Amino acid sequence: MDEVENWARAAFRQAHLDVDDDDVAFVQLIYAAAIAQLHVLDQIDPDEFPVRAIDPSHAPE
Amino acid sequence: MSHPQDLSLREQASAVRRGDLDAGELLTMTLARIEERDGPINSTPVLFEASSRTMLADAPRGPLHGVPITMKDMFALPWRAARNGTPSELIPAAASGPFRRLRDAGAVVVGVANQHELGMGTTGSISAYGPTGNPWNPDHCAGGSSGGSAAGVSARLVAGSLGSDSGGSARLPAAYCGVVGLKLTYGSLPYDRYFGAGTSFSAPGVVARDGADARLLAETLLDRPLARHSGAELRVGVVRDPFWSDVDLEVASAADSALRDAGWTVVELQIEHLELVGAAVLCRLIAETGIPPSSVLATLSRPTRGLLLASLLAPARLVPRADRVRAAVRRSLAEAFTSVDLLAWPCAPTPAPALADPWVSLPSGRTLADTANLRQASIANLCGVPGVSLPVGLHSSGLPLGLQLLAPWGAEASLLDAGEHLELVTERAYVELTPPIARIG
Numbered sequence: 001m002d003e004v005e006n007w008a009r010a011a012f013r014q015a016h017l018d019v020d021d022d023d024v025a026f027v028q029l030i031y032a033a034a035i036a037q038l039h040v041l042d043q044i045d046p047d048e049f050p051v052r053a054i055d056p057s058h059a060p061e
Numbered sequence: 062m063s064h065p066q067d068l069s070l071r072e073q074a075s076a077v078r079r080g081d082l083d084a085g086e087l088l089t090m091t092l093a094r095i096e097e098r099d100g101p102i103n104s105t106p107v108l109f110e111a112s113s114r115t116m117l118a119d120a121p122r123g124p125l126h127g128v129p130i131t132m133k134d135m136f137a138l139p140w141r142a143a144r145n146g147t148p149s150e151l152i153p154a155a156a157s158g159p160f161r162r163l164r165d166a167g168a169v170v171v172g173v174a175n176q177h178e179l180g181m182g183t184t185g186s187i188s189a190y191g192p193t194g195n196p197w198n199p200d201h202c203a204g205g206s207s208g209g210s211a212a213g214v215s216a217r218l219v220a221g222s223l224g225s226d227s228g229g230s231a232r233l234p235a236a237y238c239g240v241v242g243l244k245l246t247y248g249s250l251p252y253d254r255y256f257g258a259g260t261s262f263s264a265p266g267v268v269a270r271d272g273a274d275a276r277l278l279a280e281t282l283l284d285r286p287l288a289r290h291s292g293a294e295l296r297v298g299v300v301r302d303p304f305w306s307d308v309d310l311e312v313a314s315a316a317d318s319a320l321r322d323a324g325w326t327v328v329e330l331q332i333e334h335l336e337l338v339g340a341a342v343l344c345r346l347i348a349e350t351g352i353p354p355s356s357v358l359a360t361l362s363r364p365t366r367g368l369l370l371a372s373l374l375a376p377a378r379l380v381p382r383a384d385r386v387r388a389a390v391r392r393s394l395a396e397a398f399t400s401v402d403l404l405a406w407p408c409a410p411t412p413a414p415a416l417a418d419p420w421v422s423l424p425s426g427r428t429l430a431d432t433a434n435l436r437q438a439s440i441a442n443l444c445g446v447p448g449v450s451l452p453v454g455l456h457s458s459g460l461p462l463g464l465q466l467l468a469p470w471g472a473e474a475s476l477l478d479a480g481e482h483l484e485l486v487t488e489r490a491y492v493e494l495t496p497p498i499a500r501i502g
Contacts, residue, residue, distance in 0.1 A: 011373045026367030041382040049385035056445025057248030059470045060391045
């Protein structure tokens with residue numbers, strides 16, 4: 001059992017979600033293809049990306 | 062006389078208003094056409110025989126009086142719960158905000174437009190109602206998530222449909238099916254009892270056959286006029302990489318030809334932080350989607366279940382970082398709009414893939430159509446701006462292609478001015494293209 005599978009099964013147990021092996025296999029695929037890519041956000045420089053209010057209905061002030 | 066659904070939306074409204082077309086007869090003929098023609102594409106799986114007649118009887122004499130339309134399964138109706146492409150009643154029956162705007166204009170909702178399950182896909186290949194086929198080739202995707210809206214309008218079942226757009230869901234199916242798909246500015250109309258109310262990405266989207274029909278529907282939804290101006294003198298910004306460089310060559314060529322035909326001033330520009338858009342979109346969408354109750358989860362397809370379950374593995378600590386990126390990209394986009402009126406690039410990066418194999422081949426390699434489609438479309442949702450897909454001809458495979466334009470917040474009229482100008486200079490060559498299924502009868 002690899003690290004992602006372990007993690008996924010533990011997360012689903014904690015959330016009381018009934019899943020089967022096929023669900024876990026899909027989740028592993030999606031993790032590798034998409035979720036793992038989110039870590040690029042860890043690398044941003046907070047000084048270059050300051051916190052600002054976001055209202056998607058209007059242009060930024 | 063030809064079938065009234067071969068008329069445009071505005072021609073139907075005008076004919077009813079003048080008394081040249083009986084609204085009851087229009088409704089009867091529309092329901093019959095859907096019954097006869099929709100089988101291979103499955104765009105409109107639920108018809109409202111009785112409720113639509115009641116709606117017509119009560120319809121006010123507004124700008125859409127007596128005009129049949131369909132609505133995506135994301136909007137609750139007074140007589141039907143919204144199911145969002147699942148078997149479950151997820152928002153109880155009630156008059157949703159967008160429905161009220163259409164009802165008050167006199168429109169008649171004749172059926173539910175099919176959609177990708179939970180709106181979580183851009184192909185329309187998965188739905189509780191079955192997949193939606195493309196009117197140009199029913200073995201190919203109609204797109205998603207508003208695939209039923211685009212397929213039904215393309216097949217001349219109705220002249221207008223209300224979809225929605227959380228990551229390209231109105232624009233991408235429009236590109237696949239050869240119609241106009243307009244994403245409205247985020248939050249520009251009442252969202253109550255609409256699935257978009259739970260996100261900061263989603264906006265209702267208008268699907269119609271041409272710019273003038275899209276304008277009429279958008280004015281109704283926004284409850285304000287979208288004044289028509291010439292679209293001849295626009296400055297259009299193009300961002301070459303990746304939006305033009307990593308797409309099917311024929312797609313890029315058709316979009317480029319459309320820009321040349323339009324005669325717009327084309328300016329090459331960059332949008333800062335573009336390389337982080339995909340991660341910011343995914344991170345935020347995951348945070349806003351959540352996991353439905355087990356009773357609903359159990360009814361969903363394996364891919365949708367997988368997407369929802371995988372969201373549990375997304376680190377929540379990244380959400381504030383995604384928001385920092387989102388704020389920066391919004392500023393970059395606003396900066397771009399200080400030098401150009403619109404931004405332009407191909408909408409879907411390829412023509413519609415086969416339903417049985419919703420993958421696409423790009424210069425960068427083979428990938429899921431969803432991945433490539435989101436890359437082209439989702440910056441509009443991240444930022445909240447309106448966008449449109451305009452038909453720009455056919456691929457050698459016989460499938461339609463779309464040019465995407467984005468405008469500043471609230472500038473829907475500029476997008477429609479551009480679309481109508483393109484129709485004018487091309488003598489409506491692209492918007493008059495008719496799929497084989499619509500040439501029967």
